Amino acid sequence: MVQRGFDVITIGAATIDAFVWAKEFREVKSRVFPTGVGECFSLGSKIDIDKFVQTTGGGATNCAATFANFKLKTACVTRVGDDLFGEGIVRDLKRHGIGTDLVMVVKDERTAFSTILVVPSGERTVLVYRGASERFDPAEIAWPKLKTKWFYVTNLAGNLAMLERIVKTAKRAKAQVLYNPGKADIRRGIGHLRTLLGGVAVLDLNREEAAELTGKPLGEVKEMLRGLQKITRGIVLLTDGDRGGYYFDGKRMLFAKPRDIKALNRTGAGDAFGSGFLVGWMKKKEPVFALQLGTENAEGVIQKIGAKAGLLTDMPSVKTLAQVKVKVI
Template structure:
């Protein structure tokens, strides 16, 4: 029996690593505190390029599958060569593909510029197929877990149907929104978070949600404080809130205790799939009944390994590898 249905975006990702960009700090922009520039009109030579299957639904499904959580992918592909390639990549990982929809359109495609100096990335994506995503409740009734990540299309309707399914079957929900969801309707994101078992956001997304929900100016030192953000997001009703912040690690709050784990100190090649790898690692631990501490360690270990490779799939850990890696991770209680 499949344990998790992963609903969300899918794409073929093409990576262009470069050292040509100039990175600079913009602390005055609270939701985009670093930016990168290139010379307008310039042409840059890229020595290597890399291709990988991508999109949150795919990355999470593959990550769960490697950790022995049987997963199915619910997404939309185009009837094109890229769509066929993506489906074959999923089958190699033993992810169930029966619920993938095919449309007469272009499959999702992302061009990803990697700053080789930092491992950070800028993503340019076309989401034609993903914008056609719709959910049929009857097709997801049998799953005890529903993972919603980066929903496109009529995403409010998708969240509504997932919530209805959960109310009907007691399925548990894990959720990570996309920036577009938050900008378009932070209230809808916040309301759906209240129905989740696991609510994942990065720090910029957490700040954006809290600012929009509170509808007032919040002092910079407060809005930058992870415990404040966790507390405000927990008020949604989410059972467990998780905030990630790149190489600063991740924070977790379940209403009883605040936990923090630093990211592992390694030189990143590409950070593209780090959030999805954390999502699948933490979720796998929680689904297996591990403690918050162990689940957090699994999320950190998985995300720290995936950034050693281009793409969100190659560096995903299996159960044996993650058990070895979590021994190096320390958890801090912040209460």
């Protein structure tokens, strides 16, 4: 029996997030934007800010906070600069009860920083300086210390050598991997990712990422799920913003519809969904329950400012979870 020091170890980015609200931020529909909608304001003007909030963020720290909230023994593998922002991130991890011995404080590098420009609807544009989080090197990691039941892997900035080492470490230790790839990871393409995805128990990505990875049109969600599941042979989660989330394990294909809740902020909703799902899966290995818990966790986040403020801290009641409708599709 392999001794497991942690229930979950998260691996990925740690950032400082600065949220900025201004009435002058506008949503403009146009085909010149990849998403069909742009966030705009007047060039050359000085804009008054209505509100400014600074928090910690990054997929690795956001997801670790969910696991720690549910009393799972959690550690975070991430890189921060030897600066005040890095100190703040480590301090916040400790405040949440998350192990920080695996956090790498790197001299001569800056901690990652994001500026989030929020429009009145709650949608946002994120300006990202990836800093220290962009340069993972497998040689830096104290691999013998990574004893856990689950690895929760977020954005690796396209470093597939790091993902390969995680998958091999997990296989050797009989641990499991949930992988939530970032844009740079996705851009490496299915040819580079195919073999590694076979070692992933849960693949979690959004609809746009799934379309890019599979080459399928955005509307062909079922075909994306089937194509990705054939590669992973595990569970595929596909999120579709405020429209809901999908699950496919090769047999059951499910859709979870969230409640109609006004969003103050959508940053961190994907992290909250994926980490909430994994908490539910670890507890019951029942997909409906896990989807409901992940959706509830995401709904909490979008009603608060910052990626951690609205995370669940207790298990919702059966009645509350039942408000998230899950159906077979």
